[in-house]
Amino acid sequence: MSVEPLDRVGIVGLGHMGASLAGALAPHVAVVGYDLSTASVDYVRRQFEVEVTRSLEDLVRASDVVVIASPTPSVRQIRDEIDRLAGAMGRRPVVCDIASVKRELALDSPMPSTIRYVSLHPMTGREGNGAKSADPSIFVHANWALVLTGHEEPGALALATRVPLMLGNGVVPIELTDHDRAIAMVSTLPHVSAVALGRLVGEGESHALLQLLAAGSIRDSVRVARTEPTRIVEMLYPNRSQLKAAIDALISELEACRDNLDDEAWLLAWTQSGHRGAEGLLPRNDSKRMHRVPLPELASEFQRMARVGGVVVELTQSAETIMIVSVGGETSGDELS
Template sequence: MQSSPVAGNRSHPLRAAVVGLGLIGGSLLRALAAGGHDVTGFDADPRTRELARAAGHRVADSVTDAVRGAEVTALAVPLQFLPQVLPQLAGHDGLVTDVTSVKGPVRELAAAHGLRRFVGGHPMAGKETSGFAASDPDLFSGCAWVLCLEPETDLGDWLALARLYTELGARVVPVTAVEHDTAVAQISHVPHLFAAALAGQLAGHPLAAALAAGSFRDGTRVAATRAELIAAMCGGNVDAVRGELRSLIGVLREMSDLLDSDDPVTALVPALRTAGDLRRSWPATPGEAEELTASVGSLLELGRSGGWVTAVHDGEVLAMRPGSDRKAS
């Protein structure tokens, strides 16, 4: 295992920086502060900086000032703004991570800008509202937080972040950037596009809008997310999103074909029953806790099996895998 200045027991609060104070960055700033860490924030928007200061947080007036001396820096800016932020980290010796919803392009940017120590990350947490005013220090409690393990990743740095985020209440999931981008296209990015298509059914149909209830509300909730955010995450993950969107369209076409059968009710039942069983069995119940060898191979195998890290202490990794005792009904 490679060493890290922030690995091992934390004998003092970490010096941390959060660049970008929207929903995720603002929540991380607040969560780190609540956890006793010495954290400084920065946001390009002066009004956001003032909001964070008014909430009692230390906020710098530049990226350079925010990250000076930081042991851990979290980049919480949209993908399209990372090329403007990364040059300001030139020569920075601290551990850098991010919270961007697509990981392949961020990995490439980090390499292109010569970041010395970088671990890609993505907390699977959010709301349909945005901005620092919507931030919540408890946002990450119980959420899955992806931390990427690549050939160039320093394992000590990875473990340090895993420990930090599990202390915030998150379940840390180790995967590669490619695996992450495919998975989030399936369960986040394409669902946002599908929700937008469903919400579009309201246009010019006032009766439908008057009758819409629970199924419409639940199926379209994320369509209320800012359009720029949805476009950025889907456009930044275009290859995976295109492939998964075409796959979903294929499934819908199959359902359309079932409706054309002589007995559409009977024809639809098997597909709908399978989908129902899958939904009722999600989320998976936790299985038995286990102690895991801290190696890239064992950690990636854990993530690929749907498992997660629950705690890290002195290099000891405690993990959980999905249980198999839940019965579909």
């Protein structure tokens, strides 16, 4: 099996994430962007000097990988339209969504018959909305979730993962059943707590005084609440079933703190535990490990990594063999110096 070329990436949807991704990819690969908004198309063309089109058909015809960067509720419709167009052209492009919530995408159901589908989720972003809020730097040192359903073709996985890897990003394999629960804790819940603090401090009875006293700790804590509210709702509502459990867990922590405020030893142990947890979220310099797998076994290898943990940082394909370099987790292979 020959190595598939990745000459052009098509991006459908040039809002905050799509435009940011277009700008980040432009120095590495040819990019063509598509959006119904003339203003977004014109801005991305001028700002990042990438090719743009108002024709989804032209984008599908030109792209080796198509990234759907539109709001989650529209992903399935766009996916089906791309499948129809690709079928009429006799093409089988790799198509990826980058939606933050996978529950509504029906990824565990049979996929459209023509396209080769891979679901990704870049763990990055910033406050803002629309193409003019684009910031390619959000993809510096980012990790992407590679969401596994068991239906992915090995060649499609190899091609799709090259998109984040060419940005110097890491790829974290994760099972579909685990994704939305994990995202509720590390992404959606922080938005909920930021909004709650924003309301409590910024709009409460003493908000005028509190605004004058606000410094780094509260400003950092509410930063993501400055995201355009409709974007926050697009994160919260689709993942509401998992988010409820995450909110309950946070409430339990807050109630435990409230109930033990008179116990200094308990407070010290509690804050020490939180300190360790926060330190564990910082980037680490783990040793790299290299291992080779036959291309037909790539999906199985990613599923194994999803079980034991690990981040793919390099992937090289030569005919029938894939070389994977990864960090963290219980990854097998030879340690690299």
